[in-house]
Amino acid sequence: NAGVTQTPKFQVLKTGQSMTLQCAQDMNHNSMYWYRQDPGMGLRLIYYSASEGTTDKGEVPNGYNVSRLNKREFSLRLESAAPSQTSVYFCASSERDRKETQYFGPGTRLLVL
Amino acid sequence: AQSVSQHNHHVILSEAASLELGCNYSYGGTVNLFWYVQYPGQHLQLLLKYFSGDPLVKGIKGFEAEFIKSKFSFNLRKPSVQWSDTAEYFCAAYSGTYKYIFGTGTRLKVLA
Numbered sequence: 001n002a003g004v005t006q007t008p009k010f011q012v013l014k015t016g017q018s019m020t021l022q023c024a025q026d027m028n029h030n031s032m033y034w035y036r037q038d039p040g041m042g043l044r045l046i047y048y049s050a051s052e053g054t055t056d057k058g059e060v061p062n063g064y065n066v067s068r069l070n071k072r073e074f075s076l077r078l079e080s081a082a083p084s085q086t087s088v089y090f091c092a093s094s095e096r097d098r099k100e101t102q103y104f105g106p107g108t109r110l111l112v113l
Numbered sequence: 114a115q116s117v118s119q120h121n122h123h124v125i126l127s128e129a130a131s132l133e134l135g136c137n138y139s140y141g142g143t144v145n146l147f148w149y150v151q152y153p154g155q156h157l158q159l160l161l162k163y164f165s166g167d168p169l170v171k172g173i174k175g176f177e178a179e180f181i182k183s184k185f186s187f188n189l190r191k192p193s194v195q196w197s198d199t200a201e202y203f204c205a206a207y208s209g210t211y212k213y214i215f216g217t218g219t220r221l222k223v224l225a
Binding site for chain 2: 004040041042044045090092101105106107
């Protein structure tokens with residue numbers, strides 16, 4: 001049981017480049033989330049998906065898009081990376097909805113030059 | 114605006130010292146409260162949670178937290194810390210409005 005997995009672990013981009021962060025969970029959870037973690041700001045929700053086929057914006061969605069490919073996978077796309085998107089990105093999942101315990105992936109460190 | 118505040122950003126303690134990390138939230142009404150921990154190089158994991166019932170909740174590794182509704186607080190405590198407790202601790206709150214808010218985190222360093 002791998003839990004929540006994320007790829008890549010580390011990425012360096014140039015301003016304007018695009019990339020997709022992948023997330024998968026094997027716990028049969030309905031809900032999945034993308035957060036960014038910045039020093040002194042805690043974790044901020046970018047997007048979430050309450051169930052397969054649905055996605056909703058969180059606190060900081062600008063500059064990002066998401067796809068809930070199936071129940072297991074939830075990807076985050078940066079269409080045109082900016083230095084302000086330098087951060088650590090965490091994917092998480094929970095069994096039913098957001099009040100449940102969330103299980104986190106190991107994170108992706110992204111540096112945008 | 115709804116928020117979760119952790120007032121201690123960095124805490125340094127010696128082994129065997131007692132720990133209390135503050136957490137205050139600004140939601141009204143029913144709220145679910147969590148403490149997560151992130152050990153160095155690892156991902157966040159649940160330490161403990163409060164949904165209802167006994168306001169004193171016990172979590173893993175000897176941690177406990179007390180929900181005080183009148184003070185909008187959910188402080189984390191441990192009577193005697195160990196070097197292995199060195200980590201970053203996040204308080205989080207969820208209300209029925211689909212908002213799950215994390216605090217800014219407290220970095221705890223325990224000196225051996």
